[in-house]
Amino acid sequence: MQTRLAAMIALVAVTLVAISASASYGAKSATTTLTMWSYDNQDPGLEPVLKQLSKEFEQSHPGVKINLVFKDFNSLVGTVPRALASGSGPDVTEGNQGYQTDAQLVKAKLIIPLTKYVKKYGWDKLYAPSTWGMFRWTPDGKSFGKGPVWGLAQTGQNVVVFYNKKKLKQAGLNPNAWPKTYAGFEAMLATLRAKLPKDDPVIMEGNKEGYGFIHLFGGIWGAYEKPSVIRNWIYHVPGSRYDTPGTIKALGSLQGWAKKGYFNPDYNAVGYDAAAGLFAKGKGAMWIGGNWDSTIIKALGVENLGVMPIPPGPSGTWAGIGGLSGPWHISAKTKYADLGAEWLNYVITSANAKKLMFANQQLPADRSAKPPTNDPYLTQVFNAFTKVANDDGLLLYTDWASTSMYATLQNQYQQLLAGRTTPEGMAKAVQADWAKFDKTLR
């Protein structure tokens, strides 16, 4: 007993010495720690890219430590304003374009305009001039798409159709002849429904977080409504409306998909990435979602995978939800704004960054980047993005349009798909949310 006690005391003493030694060692080498918040960890998303690049950044900047913190999207945007305001929040963080998050960060002066750094690093060449709109705000946080630039994004994102070629073949369809029109696409869905086993969904859908249908709807919406009308509505250009005949038709089309049983019935209980994972395991003939999940999908086998946007309808444009990834901001309270900007420049524009992003199936936002020629799957993902981007069909994200739009859309899509509201009813409810918020901007 006594020896055991003595051993314990010795152990505690040794531990204490070790702790104090490491503490004094840490104090000697003055480190600068930068904390970065990101939600780009969609199993795995950009997480490995950011980790690797930060390690490289630490090596080229002795004494600098990059503390990467990953949170899921909803908890990051729910906490970041107060974290920044507290003064002990992140030095550099992702926000979210639109009125719910970025407008508030700008208005409350929690982040700084990046004008100085855009000039210093020549960032203006990264994106097409029209693309910059999603990072621009007037300093009062009221006008979206105008004013200085407050953020910078890492990847290009859009929602596309990932399809299982084997199942298309089984249904008697040519997997290499993608329909050229929206009508042709709908005919393809109908054929698949008729040929697939009853318990296998045509479209594997995950709407648990509430954004599944916000994303999926873009391709249908853009088939019936002009992308510029949709974007102006998000930017609150006076006179914009959601309840247009085109939008109502598109909502009707989506409701029709549900009525015809194209989706797995448990879509409200399956997560977004989880649905992608199930599709990758062979469930469903398609998964319609963000290209940032293309790594998850890859598990199905690249020879079996096709990637295309939903084809154009009466609007005549290849369109879909998309834009650039979450905007990185520099905190107004950080002591290391210049260092933060340097890190941003490294993880977004360096040759290593682009190479790593491609290697992780992510598309760099830098429009000069080209995918490696030896990766046909990645090339498909890349082409599906540029097809829409070059047609000016990226519809941005609908929930940017007001502070409560995300919740309103989540609720309305669930009701629409369950047949509890009509397309007209949903259009009216969404427009009412927009109009209520629009009043606060005037």
Added chain:
Amino acid sequence: MPRPDKDDPGAARQAPPRRKHPRGHAPGDPRNIGWLYILPGLLFYGLFTLAPLIHTVYLSLFSWDGLTAKTWVGLANYGEAIRDSVLRSAFVHSAVLIGFYAVIPVMIGLLLTAALTRTKVRGFRFFRTTLFLPQLIAGVVIAQAFAWVYDANGPLNRLLDLLGLGSLVRPWLGDFTWALPSIGVIGSWVTFGLCMVLFVAGVQKIPLELYDAARVDGAGAFREFFAVTLPGLRNEILVAFVLTTINALRSFDIIYNTTAGGPGNTTIVPSMYMYQNAFLFNRVGYAAAIATVLALAIFILAAIMLRIGERSEER
């Protein structure tokens, strides 16, 4: 209910004649020192309970995004709360949840208590501990576990399939009709152990003679339960009801981690709606108004229940 103060010798003893010490109270009976004793507790209570409560009420009188300058709006947030149909349905959902979080667990708890006290159960401690265990698990963990149970391909649906009840199979948490009851069942599962432990402890205070007398009088299990056990547990039942009802009204973690208020708004509850307003819609003032209304509702309900309890005691 008039109290017989004048004729009650006990009442007279409580109010000693004051003539002898006209200047104050009796020596050795300095009443103000009582405040000193409760000061530490009072300080904590004031700092961490009363002050935030008052601050919340104060915030509810402003339009505020949580970061920039506040604008005074008076009672406008309360006016909106009264007209808000989402908030109204949130309270209706809470009422449904009270059934699942309070009424059902108390009934199950009583049933188990009756069973456990009537017969000698082998491994009684084991059962008591196991049944109480849900109380000790974090809400998030419970939510994740049940999300799996209720999953379209989860054990519940598999079981239904096995039993030949395939027509009942559904995505429980994604179903407009079944999402709220499904969450309710989680609540019942969490709280019945607490009720049971309260009741089992209470039963041990009931004098054994009462049971003996009941048995001598020829009372069966039912009569014994209703004549002896139930009245003896009145206080415990009251405590259980108050605790579980407050739990039901405050419930947030399980809903946030299973349905987040969906599908549609079918599982939204006041606390969830308050969270959305404060942290997602940037409407802290309105969220504070919802919080105040919710606190008031809990306070009133608890007061009513305690009042009922007191009254039955006086009888």
